[in-house]
Amino acid sequence: MTEVRQDPIWRLFSLSFAAILAILVAAPTLEARETYNFSDDFEVSRLNDLLKEDKSRWTHYQNTFPQNKAEIVPEAAPSGGSALRFFAVPSTKKVSKSDIEKEGFELRPGQEVRVAALFFLPPNADLKDLFLIDIECRECWPQDSIYPNQSPGVRLKLRDRDGTPSVERRKIGHPDMRNDLRDSVGLPRGRWFKLEWRLTLSDDEKGSSEILIDDNRVFFGRGPTLPSSQAFEKWGIRLREIMYDRFQIGITANSTPGPIEMLIDDVSFQLE
Template sequence: MFASRSVVQTLMGCAALMLAVVPSQAGSQPSQAGSQREFSDGFDAKTFVDLLQRDRSRWTHFQSTFPQNKADVVFDQHQSGDSAVKFFAIASTSVVSKADIEKEGFDMRAGQEVQVSAWFFIPPDVDLTNLFLIDIECKTCWPVNSVFPDKSPGIRLKLRDRDGTPVVERRKIGLPDMRNALRTDGALPRGRWFKLAWNLTLQADDTGTAEIQIDDQPVFRSEGATFPNPNAFKKWGIELRDTLYDRFQVGITANSSSNPIELFVDTVSFKAGSCSPEENSSCPRPE
């Protein structure tokens, strides 16, 4: 069920979560829905700019909300291949601190299964409370002339404590964090590479599912809404233009911890299952 509090209050309360626009990308146009279902990248490149190709065959945007925040290709710390990406972000102020890379061009609908994974290296002895690592959201859903700032409805993989225990955060679809049905939590490893995987069934009701794995071992499992409910948004005075997820972000998607964060990312994989309009009316029909 959706939270009883007004989503308008929730959304206004997280105004700093608005997506940062990188100056060099300010003129880019929204991607065409349905152009891609799978994507992977091992970050093998000479420079970070090489990851942002004009033909959009690799990543489409880099987000940075402070001049101190950085992303660089490095060659002395990688999980596979020849290189990885090092992200650095200062702690948030009244503005949420971000340093991440984004891929858009998807058309994920209710009923689809989504799998995303990435290899991370996080140094020891850093407080990871309220650090966000992966976002899946919609860039093109918000009404054009809304009185409320665009919140890019979506869900996010958040670390809820100092040790880095992962949970699924749903504030941007007006819901509280999902609860872990597993008896034991699993904190993220430190000082070594590990694989972080997030598997989802997208639904706007309680039939949605979410599972988080560390090195192929489940550490979080839950059932509940994982997708925006357009009727609920209407009750809150927001008429979404569409209901889908069309992009994902990985890196430091928000550093709401109390300290600066540096981490490394390598070998990202993203898959969205097929969507049949005969089985699911939310799926687009071929033109």
């Protein structure tokens, strides 16, 4: 039998080619997904300590009336540490806001988002039409639009005096999301509780929204959770992108009959 000899250089090339081929075959299963994690426990002395120039913490504090404010409250959290207190007067023709905002990320279709925080609401407070969390897009609006930037997005809204949570979608061109769960549950008042909002992002029926109170599911709905480009085009507005790039937490809108205050702590924001 004639011995077939293989040149060492060719053998090396063969091995390299086989390795490259294996990587190419496996590549579709190694789908890269952007992740983003942010959290804050407000263990600082002043509100301004949360607003770093490098934006490593919060981007800025938003208030729309001079009476509205936010402040660090020592020894107010369940852990004995600091918490963040918000106060806002009722809205007039102008929306009353007192919240803190975080930017520096991009939320795209198909991704999942989780926002969670500890809240303390005053006993017997009327919570109807109080907004707690907004997830929006500042950069989606066309630069040459004759209409002011509406920052399309979804918002966690309390729809009655007892604070039953719901998902408001007016700013993305859809009615409020329907709760598929049978029982409606209001938020606790006069004690600390955990509120978590989970979103699957989509501009069609693949989207979903889930709200939990103290790890118990109280809301679940399906449907669009991102702006619909077709809905905005009806108004002559061509959105630059379909995504979200900021979230706000606190009193993002006080449409209740009177002034409102609250404490929050241990905020977390996760993108998967």
